[in-house]
């Protein structure tokens with residue numbers, strides 16, 4: 001197996017003419033001939049799973065939204081999740097830079113399938129190159145492509161939670177990125193309030209919000225090919241449960257960093273070699289982690305194929321396939337402390353245990369790293385790992401539990417050496433989103449997390465208030 005270029009071309013395709021020259025556009029034409037129901041059937045048959053991290057079957061999600069949409073008075077919206085803030089990933093930004101037309105075409109096919117009249121592509125304010133690429137292709141799109149569907153770019157804040165889909169919808173509706181308690185369907189964008197013309201029995205949220213389909217950039221970039229070439233073609237690479245390709249990011253303790261598209265089922269070791277050039281000279285790899293969303297995978301399981309089922313069976317998870325790689329020079333307690341710090345700071349504080357226990361875990365890990373732990377620190381840390389997820393509204397708290405818990409389990413000697421103070425103090429590892437990644441070079445991390453306070457300010461002293469409370473106070 002090796003690099004498989006389906007949605008991530010080696011050279012950027014930034015105009016419609018070049019995109020059509022490479023075969024682009026036929027997916028949308030075929031979807032229009034098939035109609036919504038058969039389009040959803042084709043995506044369903046392809047087995048495409050959401051590439052935002054969860055791996056949820058895309059066809060099933062589309063069908064749910066399409067069915068729900070028929071019961072409402074307002075047309076749904078398709079939202080493209082381009083918020084990419086998972087530490088260790090740069091794949092959505094790479095796709096947006098190199099193949100923006102494929103993302104727009106996939107979103108238009110999704111709009112046709114669920115009956116949406118509007119597509120919103122959401123990216124972070126700081127994603128200049130991606131915004132430019134999108135605005136250029138949307139601005140130059142021939143009217144027949146959109147066929148009446150409005151396509152726009154929305155921008156949001158740097159916060160990690162902006163990528164969480166209900167928080168993303170909050171931002172698009174003009175509010176801060178605080179996750180909602182989610183119903184099984186998605187709604188949001190253009191809340192209109194109860195409509196006098198609502199038909200009896202219309203299923204609308206109290207605010208009158210229509211259903212919304214949220215899909216990741218990479219997920220939608222795959223859709224045009226599925227319609228153009230067929231579900232069987234899509235399944236011609238990958239595994240039966242995880243068909244197609246996956247765009248992987250490799251950063252950390254490898255010879256180089258990069259992004260590449262490979263067939264699902266390619267062993268992680270091979271991807272680390274192809275994309276990252278293997279370990280650095282004289283070093284031995286010890287572990288890898290898919291962002292800060294999945295348990296750590298020790299190196300003796302690097303032969304695991306990159307599929308949702310195999311990575312779960314190996315005790316980890318595929319997530320967004322952005323792998324942070326660690327070698328024998330890495331202090332894994334410092335990695336746990338860095339991941340914990342990131343998650344505790346980025347927690348919004350709507351659920352008290354997520355914020356308070358999260359900060360407590362981060363503080364105890366920092367003391368462990370400094371080999372200055374108090375006697376009770378390790379036991380308290382384990383207790384807080386149990387409670388951090390209590391009454392959680394979104395998955396971030398569970399990530400904290402999984403990531404830190406798995407490192408403590410997999411590296412007990414390192415943890416107890418720090419707890420005894422028998423190893424030198426180590427600085428907390430910087431675990432942060434990738435700010436820039438030139439292929440073959442070294443990823444530039446967003447170091448602002450170091451100065452970011454738990455209240456999300458960059459003030460010299462933290463207010464002690466959770467972000468959600470600070471925000472409420474600043475509201476007029």
Ligand SMILES: Cc1cc2nc3c(=O)[nH]c(=O)nc-3n(C[C@H](O)[C@H](O)[C@H](O)COP(=O)(O)O)c2cc1C
Pocket residue numbers: 049050051052053054055056081082083084085086160161162163164165166214215216217219220394395396
């Ligand atoms: C804390 C958190 C951060 C997330 N960040 C992203 C992100 O940056 N991009 C993304 O596509 N999905 C992200 N997700 C997953 C989304 O909530 C959602 O599952 C995804 O957009 C669905 O699209 P898909 O089905 O195409 O994967 C995040 C989830 C959580 C809990």
Ligand code: SF4
Pocket residue numbers: 161178179346347348349350351352354355392393394395396397
């Ligand atoms: S689990 Fe954490 S991040 Fe998610 S809503 Fe609750 S406090 Fe916010």
